[in-house]
Amino acid sequence: RPTPQEYVAVNDTxxxxxxxxxLMKKYKIDAEAVKEAVKRALTR
Structure with a gap:
């Protein structure tokens, strides 16, 4: 079974x-954004 992955990085800006x-909050790389990315990956 493949390992679920989610992209968490700063977009070109x-x-x-x-x-x-x-800055971490603005660019969506703070703890909350990482938590949401994990949730998305685990629901796939």
Whole structure:
């Protein structure tokens, strides 16, 4: 059985200045985004 995988990365975009936490949330690479990616992968 194949291992489910989900893409979690920063899309091609211009960078911005902010705190690391704010940037991770904006670019959807924070803990919540990773959790949602895991849920998507496990439901396939």
């Amino acid at each position: 211009f960078g911005e200045s902010a705190t690391p936490a704010e």
